[in-house]
Amino acid sequence: MKAAIYNGVKKIDFVELPMPQCDDNGIVVKNICASICGSDVTAYNYGGEAVMIYPGFEFGHEMVSRVVKVGKNVEGIKEGDRVFPVPQFAKNDYTRAATIGGFSEYVEIPQCKLNQSVYIVPDEIEDELASIIEPFTVGANAAMRLNIEAGKKAIVFGAGAIGLTAAVTLKYKGCDVVVVDMLEDRLKVAETLGMMTCNLATEDFAAKCTQLLGGAYGFAGPAIDCDYYIDAAGKQSVLDSFIGFGKGMAKISLVGVPHQPLQFNAVPLIYTGMQIIGPAGADDEVIRTVIEILASHKFPMQNIITHTFSQDQIVEALEQASKTQEAMKVVIKYE
Numbered sequence: 001m002k003a004a005i006y007n008g009v010k011k012i013d014f015v016e017l018p019m020p021q022c023d024d025n026g027i028v029v030k031n032i033c034a035s036i037c038g039s040d041v042t043a044y045n046y047g048g049e050a051v052m053i054y055p056g057f058e059f060g061h062e063m064v065s066r067v068v069k070v071g072k073n074v075e076g077i078k079e080g081d082r083v084f085p086v087p088q089f090a091k092n093d094y095t096r097a098a099t100i101g102g103f104s105e106y107v108e109i110p111q112c113k114l115n116q117s118v119y120i121v122p123d124e125i126e127d128e129l130a131s132i133i134e135p136f137t138v139g140a141n142a143a144m145r146l147n148i149e150a151g152k153k154a155i156v157f158g159a160g161a162i163g164l165t166a167a168v169t170l171k172y173k174g175c176d177v178v179v180v181d182m183l184e185d186r187l188k189v190a191e192t193l194g195m196m197t198c199n200l201a202t203e204d205f206a207a208k209c210t211q212l213l214g215g216a217y218g219f220a221g222p223a224i225d226c227d228y229y230i231d232a233a234g235k236q237s238v239l240d241s242f243i244g245f246g247k248g249m250a251k252i253s254l255v256g257v258p259h260q261p262l263q264f265n266a267v268p269l270i271y272t273g274m275q276i277i278g279p280a281g282a283d284d285e286v287i288r289t290v291i292e293i294l295a296s297h298k299f300p301m302q303n304i305i306t307h308t309f310s311q312d313q314i315v316e317a318l319e320q321a322s323k324t325q326e327a328m329k330v331v332i333k334y335e
Contacts (some may be wrong), residue, residue: 003104004314008058009047012315017058020108020284024073027112029065029083033131034102035305036321036330037062043098052098060102060332061087064121064130076114083118084133084291085109088281090117101228103314103332119287124295128305131331132161136290136301137282139165139232142255143173144286145279146228153213153225157241158232158256159186159197161304161329162215166255167195169289169301175228178212179204180215183325193299199230206245216247219268223247234258241274248272253279305329 001020005013012165022028039051040059053059069083077083087097090109102108109117121130139162143154152175156167159181167177173196179190180198187197198208206224214225224245231238234256243264254262254276268274282290294301307330309317314332321330 001105002311003058003101004060004311006043006048006053006057006099006128007055008046012044012318013310014314017104020106022069022108022110024071025112026071026108026110026312027067027074027077027118028069029085029107029109029118030068031063031065031102031105031107031334032082033127033334034060034063034332035131035135036060036317036332037098037135039098041318041321042046045322048098052095054099057099058101058104059099060104061098061100062131062134063102064127064133065107071112074112077112077118077120080306082127082130084121084287085118086287087134089113092117103311105311106332115284119291122295123219124297125179125291126302127335128308128331128333129294129301132301132329133166133287133290133294135161135329136294137167137286138255139167140169140290140293141282142230142279143169143228144289145249145277146251146253148173148175148228152176152227153224154178154228154230155159155180155209155213156230156232157181157225157235157238158230159183159190160232160324163230163232164190164193164304165233166253168193168293168301169229170228171195172293172298178209178226180209185325186275186328189303189328192303193301195221205241218245218247219272221243228252229253230255232256236260236262239264241270243274246272246274249274251275253277255279256333258262273318305331307327307331308333332335
């Protein structure tokens with residue numbers, strides 16, 4: 001089979017490997033589509049150790065696959081099923097979460113358990129959309145850890161794939177949502193998904209969000225009437241905006257990974273009940289919610305897929321995914 005091997009910065013080798021096999025407790029899948037994660041781009045451009053992508057490994061972990069072989073002890077899965085392999089459990093090794101073989105033709109999933117190692121993908125979800133289930137679970141998890149209630153208001157910083165999937169989850173759960181970014185093209189995509197927007201390059205954050213969501217009072221005085229915040233940008237300025245303009249009991253979920261340690265004044269949190277949440281990993285409820293949202297077709301999620309490539313164009317695909325002002329989700333198609 002053909003496989004892409006990560007061998008360091010700007011070093012991707014396209015090689016032939018033996019066809020994977022499985023024992024009675026595993027399955028083998030053939031990849032249909034795989035999308036490129038920000039961690040893949042980081043590894044390609046800067047090195048992969050910090051994102052658990054190591055030299056010599058097959059890599060890629062955002063994919064939809066078709067089952068081609070099933071061990072006799074595996075229950076609930078049959079040949080021909082389309083499945084979403086869950087990165088943390090596909091290899092039964094958390095350190096392999098980013099290197100399960102999304103950019104290879106075939107993948108072995110040992111000790112396979114339905115609704116843990118893999119989830120069945122319903123027919124209502126097209127192949128390309130199914131390849132974004134994994135990043136969608138990241139955004140959805142960041143939103144759902146806020147314990148969303150319908151009728152509440154939310155602000156999402158960052159109109160990339162994670163920010164937009166978080167925004168869609170909030171919208172699906174009944175919230176009014178403002179997406180904040182500095183790139184107009186990304187904000188236009190947010191608008192196609194039914195979001196209000198604020199462009200930090202041309203608009204004042206507090207004034208625009210107060211106009212859209214209403215005003216309230218916080219620790220330092222006037223605040224934005226917003227219950228939930230999502231930081232999908234990983235910026236100090238986002239946390240500053242939350243603490244500076246957040247109302248009492250507002251909550252922020254930090255899903256964007258900052259490049260420098262964040263600093264903040266804890267006093268407003270102590271006096272107002274504001275909360276900072278680290279979302280951790282997606283659970284069964286989150287994965288099922290994402291599949292439900294995609295199958296509903298209530299949002300044109302295909303709008304976040306900007307480019308498609310074939311497997312042998314993996315280097316070109318990584319280069320394109322590195323151009324963040326042009327690309328959002330870049331997908332590798334096998335079938």
